[in-house]
Amino acid sequence: MKRKRNSIRNHSAESALFLRRTLVVFLAILLAVGILISNLYYLQINSFDTYKTRSNANRISVQTVPPNRGLIYDRNGVILAENRPVYSLQVIANKTNNLTKDIERLTKLLSLTDRELVKFKSQNRYSRSFKAITIRDQLTPEEVALFTVNQHLFKGFSIQASLKRYYPFGNAFTHVLGYIAKINSRDLEKIEQRGERARYQGTRYIGKLGIERYYEDILHGQPGQRQVEVDSWGKVIRTLQFTAPTPGKDITLNIDINLQLKAQELLGDNRGSIVLMEAKTGAILSLVSAPSYDPNLFVTGISQKKYQSLLSSRDRPLINRATQGRYPPASTIKPQMALLALDEKVITEETKIKDPGWWIVPNSKRRFRDWKRWGHGLVDVFHAIEQSCDTFFYDTSYKLGIDRIEPFMRLFGFGEYSGLDIAEETKAIMPSRDWKRGRFNQPWYDGDTISIGIGQGYWTVTPIQLTKATAILARRGENIKPHVLRSITAAGETSTPVYETAPIIKLHSSRYWDIALKAMQGVTSKRSGTAYRAFGDAPYTVAGKSGTAQVINIKEDEVYDADKINERHRDNAMFVAFAPFESPEVVVSVVLENAGGGSSNAAPIARELFDEYFKNIHPIAPKSAPDS
Numbered sequence: 001m002k003r004k005r006n007s008i009r010n011h012s013a014e015s016a017l018f019l020r021r022t023l024v025v026f027l028a029i030l031l032a033v034g035i036l037i038s039n040l041y042y043l044q045i046n047s048f049d050t051y052k053t054r055s056n057a058n059r060i061s062v063q064t065v066p067p068n069r070g071l072i073y074d075r076n077g078v079i080l081a082e083n084r085p086v087y088s089l090q091v092i093a094n095k096t097n098n099l100t101k102d103i104e105r106l107t108k109l110l111s112l113t114d115r116e117l118v119k120f121k122s123q124n125r126y127s128r129s130f131k132a133i134t135i136r137d138q139l140t141p142e143e144v145a146l147f148t149v150n151q152h153l154f155k156g157f158s159i160q161a162s163l164k165r166y167y168p169f170g171n172a173f174t175h176v177l178g179y180i181a182k183i184n185s186r187d188l189e190k191i192e193q194r195g196e197r198a199r200y201q202g203t204r205y206i207g208k209l210g211i212e213r214y215y216e217d218i219l220h221g222q223p224g225q226r227q228v229e230v231d232s233w234g235k236v237i238r239t240l241q242f243t244a245p246t247p248g249k250d251i252t253l254n255i256d257i258n259l260q261l262k263a264q265e266l267l268g269d270n271r272g273s274i275v276l277m278e279a280k281t282g283a284i285l286s287l288v289s290a291p292s293y294d295p296n297l298f299v300t301g302i303s304q305k306k307y308q309s310l311l312s313s314r315d316r317p318l319i320n321r322a323t324q325g326r327y328p329p330a331s332t333i334k335p336q337m338a339l340l341a342l343d344e345k346v347i348t349e350e351t352k353i354k355d356p357g358w359w360i361v362p363n364s365k366r367r368f369r370d371w372k373r374w375g376h377g378l379v380d381v382f383h384a385i386e387q388s389c390d391t392f393f394y395d396t397s398y399k400l401g402i403d404r405i406e407p408f409m410r411l412f413g414f415g416e417y418s419g420l421d422i423a424e425e426t427k428a429i430m431p432s433r434d435w436k437r438g439r440f441n442q443p444w445y446d447g448d449t450i451s452i453g454i455g456q457g458y459w460t461v462t463p464i465q466l467t468k469a470t471a472i473l474a475r476r477g478e479n480i481k482p483h484v485l486r487s488i489t490a491a492g493e494t495s496t497p498v499y500e501t502a503p504i505i506k507l508h509s510s511r512y513w514d515i516a517l518k519a520m521q522g523v524t525s526k527r528s529g530t531a532y533r534a535f536g537d538a539p540y541t542v543a544g545k546s547g548t549a550q551v552i553n554i555k556e557d558e559v560y561d562a563d564k565i566n567e568r569h570r571d572n573a574m575f576v577a578f579a580p581f582e583s584p585e586v587v588v589s590v591v592l593e594n595a596g597g598g599s600s601n602a603a604p605i606a607r608e609l610f611d612e613y614f615k616n617i618h619p620i621a622p623k624s625a626p627d628s
Contacts, residue, residue: 060240061230064202067221068163070248072177072211074257075285075486080173081212083163087139089147090132093124095156102154109150110136110143115303137300138164165205165299169257171292172264175320176255176284176422176484178210179295199223208298210320211253211484214421218488221248249490254283254483262612263288266605271593272573273321275467276609279584282471282480282499284420285617286609287464289321322463323418323425327591329455330547330598331388332466332576333409335473335516337396337453338381340408342512346399349515352380355391361398361446368394368450371548385519386529388546390454397453402444405452406432411505412469419481420464428465431458456550466589470576473520474543474584476513477505520545521581524603531575534603540614543584544577544606546598570594575602579610586613 072081089110096102103120106112116136123133135157139147144159151157165180167173183191183206191200200206202223207213224245229237263274267290276286293310310318319325341347357375358367370376370390376383384392397405410416415430429435431452433444451457461469464482471480481499488495507513520543522528524535530546549572552565573595578584588609590602 061228063226063228065224065226065243065245066162066202066204067223067245068247069165069180069205069221070219071250072219073250073252074255074260075252076257077252078257080167080169080253080255080257081177082166082168084166085161086137086164087144087159087161088137089135089139089143089157090160091135091154091157092132093156097155099124099156102157106135106154106157109146112136132158132160167295169261170294170296172261172288173255174210174292174295175289175322176210176253176260176287177295178212178214178422178424179208179298180205180212181208181298182301205299209424210422211251214423215251215485218251219248222246249488251488252486252494254278254285254486255287256285256617258616259286259609259612260288262286263609264290264292266608267592270595271315271321272591272595273325273463273589274591274605274609275322275463275589276613277467277471277482277587279471279474279480279578279587282468282482282501283486284482284484285586285613287322287484289319289325291315291317293317320422320424321591323420323422325462325591326426326428326460327463327572327574327593328457328459328549329414329461329466330549330572330574331390331455332545332547332574332589332598333414333455333461333469334385334388334393335520335545336409336412336469337393337400337405338385338519339473339507339512339516340405341396341400342381342515343507343509344400344404347381347396349381349511352378353392353395355379355389357391359391359394359450361450364446366447381515382519382522383528385516385545386522386526388523388530393453394450397449398446400449400453402432402449402452405449406430412472413465414459414461414469416465418462418464418468419483421484425464426462428460428462429458455547463589463591466574466576466591467587470545470578470589471584471587472505473517474578474587475501476510476517477503477507479504517543517581520577524577530599531577531603534599534607535577538579538607538610540579540610541581542577542579542610543581544575544603546603547574547576548572548596548598549574551594567594571596572598573601574598575606577603577606577610579614585618586610 069083071079071083073079091099093099103117107117112135120133120135139159147159167177167179182204183200187206191197199220199222203220207216207219212219222245225243226239227241228239259276263276263286267274267288271290273289274286275284277284297306338347342349355370355375355377357370357373359370360367368390371388375391376387376389379387379389379392381392383389409430415427417425417427431448436442436444436448436458448457452459468480468482472478479501481501483499485497521541523546524531524538524542524544526532527536531544535542535544551572552569571594573590573592575590575598576588578587588606590605592602595601
């Protein structure tokens with residue numbers, strides 16, 4: 001067998017191959033290094049700003065700093081709405097390790113309630129994962145300490161300090177101040193429409209009712225910003241930059257706390273309202289609606305059960321009766337009716353009619369009864385107002401007609417907004433032919449006018465309208481704007497709004513004012529006056545008018561007996577007055593639902609409030625002897 005011969009190695013060829021391979025590898029390495037250098041250049045030079053921003057975003061947080069809400073004071077400097085420090089527990093979902101387990105552990109640690117858990121889950125479902133969600137508001141000092149000790153176990157959870165609105169006098173000022181509450185979807189829509197989204201960044205609350213709502217723009221302020229460095233847990237390490245927010249402006253109200261608390265005390269358990277106003281300026285000294293409720297319940301979120309109980313209550317505590325309650329004005333408008341009749345020459349100062357206790361519409365058999373069944377005898381305009389004679393005003397209103405009554409009464413503010421700086425107000429109803437046709441598709445009848453003549457029928461008013469109308473009477477036809485705001489304070493400077501007034505009712509003779517006002521003084525100063533019992537011994541002069549408003553119709557042959565009918569069907573007690581008579585300073589309206597006679601129930605309350613005013617607020621005016 002032949003053996004194979006070994007080939008001789010070609011070293012030069014192998015060397016050349018090695019060099020080629022080495023060159024290829026070198027070029028590949030060079031290319032890779034070039035690509036690496038190119039990427040490094042791109043990342044470090046070209047994209048430096050972009051990646052620096054992204055890097056900072058991981059450790060630098062820009063936070064909106066909400067402004068402190070302006071404070072609210074009464075005219076004496078007593079604080080009515082303040083901001084108290086509170087602590088809340090919040091979580092940012094995308095910064096947690098395991099949100100579900102963390103919540104379970106937190107529930108055991110702080111004893112979270114079922115309501116809190118349901119609320120959190122609902123918010124977490126619809127909130128963005130990087131937005132902070134509040135788990136519990138108003139942590140106690142013990143809860144703050146307990147969580148702080150265990151905070152290392154809860155990544156993404158933190159305690160935030162903030163200021164919470166607080167109303168120290170509870171339900172005494174609810175229907176004046178209103179309240180603030182958390183911003184909801186409807187609020188957000190309105191904020192967007194006004195183009196104020198940036199202004200409300202970081203703000204959780206907004207004025208919902210009353211002064212808090214009406215002056216929201218003044219009380220809210222402007223937000224600031226804070227740049228902070230945070231660690232991987234989201235905990236703030238240091239503040240890098242801070243732009244202070246502009247706090248809301250403080251406001252002072254015309255409300256006097258002593259008169260407000262006195263009015264609330266006088267109303268007691270009654271349903272109704274009291275409004276006390278300066279006759280010369282329109283400044284509201286007291287505005288109370290009863291029953292009321294604690295506005296603090298709404299600040300952090302009222303429970304559904306509690307809210308439902310307020311909403312479904314027969315006493316309707318959520319309604320501001322002073323501005324939204326609608327009542328027949330009853331006999332309180334008889335002075336205005338007399339003014340119109342005098343000015344239209346329907347009656348004169350000497351006109352007298354015989355009152356047998358009833359009045360019949362001409363060419364009709366329908367009788368309209370006087371409150372005094374046996375009548376008042378021979379009555380002129382003075383006695384008709386002093387003794388509240390219905391028969392006199394049945395006859396007067398029939399001769400006037402609704403087409404003259406309706407426009408004249410609107411001059412006193414009936415059927416119109418009062419101008420009060422509280423948004424929750426109704427115009428009530430000043431009826432007319434057109435109104436009835438539009439509402440019921442029926443013509444206007446003479447009987448409708450007769451009822452209007454004594455403030456009954458379709459006519460309704462609000463207590464603030466009654467107060468304004470009485471002030472216009474006291475001012476002899478000069479208009480007035482009721483207002484709660486006294487002044488605004490910002491950066492140590494105080495500004496006071498100016499409210500213009502102007503004559504709106506011009507009569508053919510000033511004597512007509514004298515007649516109506518003198519008759520109103522007789523209501524309180526003459527023994528035959530309906531409110532003499534309440535004011536006969538008052539150390540100051542008063543002009544007033546009582547009213548007893550029917551809530552249900554009483555048949556012609558039926559006798560009204562309050563003890564035999566449902567309490568909710570009993571008459572409303574009404575009373576309006578101003579004092580002193582010679583130079584009016586204050587005007588009051590008192591409305592008590594289903595309380596009975598105005599002179600026996602509402603007038604004594606007005607007397608006590610006037611006593612409080614002249615005893616503690618202003619020196620008592622000298623009293624002149626009344627005409628006999």
